[in-house]
Amino acid sequence: MDVWKHSRLSARKFGGDPADYAEIHGFLDSSKLFCYHIKHRLLLHNLYGVELAMQLFGDFIQNAAGETVLVRDVAAAHCREDLDGRVPTLYDWLRNSPELEDFISADPGSGQVSDPPSDSDDAAGMPPDSGDPEIDEFARRAYRRTGLRSALAIAYSDFGVYLIERFFGAERATRFAASVVQPQWKIKDFLERFQFSEEWQHSPQTREIAWLKADSRRKISDLDRRNLSGDANPKATGDGSVRITRVSREF
Numbered sequence: 339m340d341v342w343k344h345s346r347l348s349a350r351k352f353g354g355d356p357a358d359y360a361e362i363h364g365f366l367d368s369s370k371l372f373c374y375h376i377k378h379r380l381l382l383h384n385l386y387g388v389e390l391a392m393q394l395f396g397d398f399i400q401n402a403a404g405e406t407v408l409v410r411d412v413a414a415a416h417c418r419e420d421l422d423g424r425v426p427t428l429y430d431w432l433r434n435s436p437e438l439e440d441f442i443s444a445d446p447g448s449g450q451v452s453d454p455p456s457d458s459d460d461a462a463g464m465p466p467d468s469g470d471p472e473i474d475e476f477a478r479r480a481y482r483r484t485g486l487r488s489a490l491a492i493a494y495s496d497f498g499v500y501l502i503e504r505f506f507g508a509e510r511a512t513r514f515a516a517s518v519v520q521p522q523w524k525i526k527d528f529l530e531r532f533q534f535s536e537e538w539q540h541s542p543q544t545r546e547i548a549w550l551k552a553d554s555r556r557k558i559s560d561l562d563r564r565n566l567s568g569d570a571n572p573k574a575t576g577d578g579s580v581r582i583t584r585v586s587r588e589f
């Protein structure tokens with residue numbers, strides 16, 4: 339489901355205009371820019387992603403109707419619409435993928451890891467510090483939320499560099515990328531290895547899909563009606579004929 343469809347559903351559920359919600363949905367689907375496959379949902383379509391959306395946009399927004407809407411509710415609705423009514427944890431996504439636990443290795447064999455192993459159990463097997471404590475805290479959050487090393491891939495990858503850029507700016511993201519992230523830690527490779535284990539992981543909510551289809555049909559028949567009555571704004575095609583352009587917003 340694309341950002342426009344989610345935004346239309348949000349306007350129906352929370353009032354206001356679809357555009358009021360586009361930024362929140364755009365953020366949750368930003369992982370599509372790193373993996374053009376429905377597996378991208380693993381990264382932010384969960385309560386960790388809801389938490390990040392709240393950090394980025396605040397606890398609430400005001401829509402065009404002047405109503406206050408919780409960012410948490412909009413982000414959770416996005417998860418439900420894509421995941422058969424579920425708002426899973428990140429742990430729910432990764433719990434059945436032990437084979438991904440070693441994707442982020444503390445010693446990738448590049449010779450670049452210079453820090454000696456820490457004597458702290460918590461830090462054992464962790465990627466090295468970047469020298470920026472606030473960024474390190476952010477980068478390890480997905481691990482702290484799940485207790486799974488596989489979750490480290492979200493931040494210690496090209497996708498994590500994007501997230502850090504979004505939250506902390508390009509300069510600190512560049513330093514993080516240069517000092518910590520290994521070139522082979524690509525989120526696309528990680529997601530390619532991930533195997534779906536539950537139906538909800540790849541099943542949009544059928545009820546909402548049906549509403550979107552019915553809503554589109556309503557809009558098209560309104561357009562046709564206006565066209566018949568001469569109110570439409572048709573495009574000239576250059577050969578003298580006229581056609582109505584219907585924009586497909588699929589993916």
Ligand SMILES: [Zn+2]
Pocket residue numbers: 339366367379383416420
């Ligand atoms: Zn989505």
